[in-house]
Amino acid sequence: MFSTLDVDIRPGSGLGRFEIGASLWTVLDMLRSLTHIFPSVEVKYDPDTSSTTPVVLHLRPHLDLLFSGKHQRLHTICLRKLRDPFPPVTLRYKDTVLSSAEGPFTRVVARRAFGPTYPGDELRYPGLWFSFEEDGRGDGGRGVEDKTQEVKRVLVSQKGNDGKSQDALEEVGEVPVMEGDVKQAVVKVHDGVALYFYGAAGASAKPVHIRLGETTAQDLTVDLGPPLRVHYKEDERMSIHATDSVPETDNGYFYNYFQHGLDFLISGPSHVVTKIILHSNVPGSPLFQRYKRCNWEIEGKPEDDEDDTPPRKRFYDRFETISHFLSPREPPPSMHLDRTDEEEDITLPSTTSRLYGYDGIILEVSEASQVLSVTLF
Template sequence: MTANVRQDLGASLHAILTRLKSQPQLYPQIYLAYSTAEPVLDPIVLNLPANGLRLRFDGPDQRLRLIEIIDFSKSSFTYKSQDLVRRTGNSNEVVSDPVPGPSFKHLYNRLFGPSYPGEYIPPSSGESQGTYVLSWPGLAARFAIKHKSWSEKADFVSLLSSSVASPATSLAIFSGSSWPEARESLYTKRPQLPRSLALASKSAETVPDEIEEVVIHGNGRLELFRRASSSFMIGLNETTPQDLVAELGPPDAIFRKSGNGLSIHAGGASSKPRRPSMSPGLDPHLGDHDQSSAKSYTDDSENEISNIEEAQDDESTSEAFYNYFHHGFDVLVSTPQSKRSPNADTSADFVVTKVFLHSNIPGSYSFNRHRRSRWRIALDDNGQSRELTSQMRFKEISDVLKEVWHSSYRDAEEEKRMQRGMVLNRGWGVGDSPESSIELLGGFEEGPASQDQGSIKAGTEASMPNMSNTELFGFPGLLFEVLKNDTISCLTVYQHEI
């Protein structure tokens, strides 16, 4: 394997996993380590032991921040057509025996060129070797050095060229002028490259701009902020399917409901009728398409919304879910309110009536079906502006919304009844893991970090809470699907004044 991975920095976790899963021969083992307590805030680590790679993503946006080569024997790596590690025989041949990393002279003379002095990290108690980290723009290498040979006055070029230093033990790829500068904002600085691998490799004129954030305003209006172009407003019961395609591109898949039937359209696949009560995401007979996440579970949420909303629809006309997996949300397109009520005014046959914003929480049933969607709820409570975000715990959001809507309930009993969570089980009829080709390691703990990298201690799946059972909590215009660790798996927005 020849790695040219720098252009992947900034890509979404969903995009990277989708690509890796599409090539099981190249990437036979995929291990995902994350915090079950803080899956939205703490970093996510993707280990590829068969390839000698480790990828680190930030938690809030799930974007690739750091690529580490930790085993040079697993793959063949090149830099500007030069082998990173000198090999005998076929340079593309992957060997099973340990291969030492590139020497300092090879990196310095043939690949990256001169560098400023790096950082020396003394060894832990009882160990004889320290670590020297040398960095170039976007690259950093680690070398083991005999501690007794280290001196602040030593010339690092002579030291790393001598026998007291080993070849590089690992190589890091990041965005920044140097590793000391980059690590200060490794998980917080806005990446230069987009989340979408298609946008990173093609002209923006041929690929729809990606959505950075969704802001939920009152009265059924959602503003979609884009990476490089102006924002786009979705008005519930106003925006048409044609508007969606013009602004967001064609959906990755369409699940169409007609009466009691359900059919799927994705990537030109032929329509197949489904059992009337089966959600597309829960149907065990529904296979994956070229998108790893060409499944949706919005039909179940739609059924639950009907139990919470005061007005229920009895119509049997066509409805369709537009699935935008790469944008991180689904859209329900159905008959506008004007066809059911004289209070609304629109001449369109079908309009957007609900939007489903997915959080892509590791360990949840819906993991890796969509990329993570970041959102904000803009509240204007008696002239006081407040914002609720997708990074917040549901309890924090619930406390604010309970305060905002307290006066709208007839009595305490109605308030208690409307705010009671309903249990939704998404795990029946599926495998133990949300994505069978990915091993999820929950409950990792970040060990004491050295100056160049932290150490990950992964837990086991037995330590993970049951993420297939979720609870649904409704507020006017909003429906939250909440996991056992109080993180929000999906936010559904439907027509109601906030």
């Protein structure tokens, strides 16, 4: 016996548990705790453009969730197969049941609930539209104006994105569900990172500056809240590559902010930040979904004193472009990294990456030349 999938429509805002503008990381994290409702989740993306590909979560058999390519925000929700009884679906709008096992969702039911709209093969309202075709297939040749014609798909998107064509490459405008998330992380080598947040007082809001060698663990807690995890540094294998005569053995610890896509290594004796790691959350990579995507930008030096728009390279730029930006010479020698060495039964397009070290910054790069993470030290 299957439990009923009971969802409500919120035009331009969401459907059931899902809110337009929610991050891919947040939604997948939520689905981990809902396996009794959504036992099967399929992640679909284009491996050739993994840094900027839109991502689709297919929750069999009823839901498809489309996330935007760059910011990984929920862009469009599609509810389909309303008559599939495994599990049965109850669809509501305010106090009205639109569709259930007791009766189908038809054109006339939609019009009664949402009112008149422009004529066409589909019923379109701001932030909402109803299709009478299933996956592009016709529904048996019924006339477009047949009142008993069954709705086969329900789509919810942000208001203003519901024109004749749905552009999956558009980003979602700022909505309340984003409040408190990192909007932009501006990286400055040898200095640190400036974090800008959604929901702050517009463009005039001051960023939170995390500076190497200055910001303390207490500062992080005040500015970002407590970390989701504190991890004590035990792996000293990289110390063999240190240029110092004394290996790095100060019993440092990490503050892990998975919800922001950030890690901070904090010195044991001084409790100040010594390293900052920013994660790109690239689909298909070993760390995908462990961290939310951090929208980082590496800022270069201004051309002159009057230059208020210094050049920047972003997480979706290819490694070759970022490498030349950091150093016009040939890329430095790289080190091989396989994050699945201690894992079993993991199937990924590629489990290996390369570490490239520059003055004050390390790039972790996939075989497809996508930068998976940035480390400042």
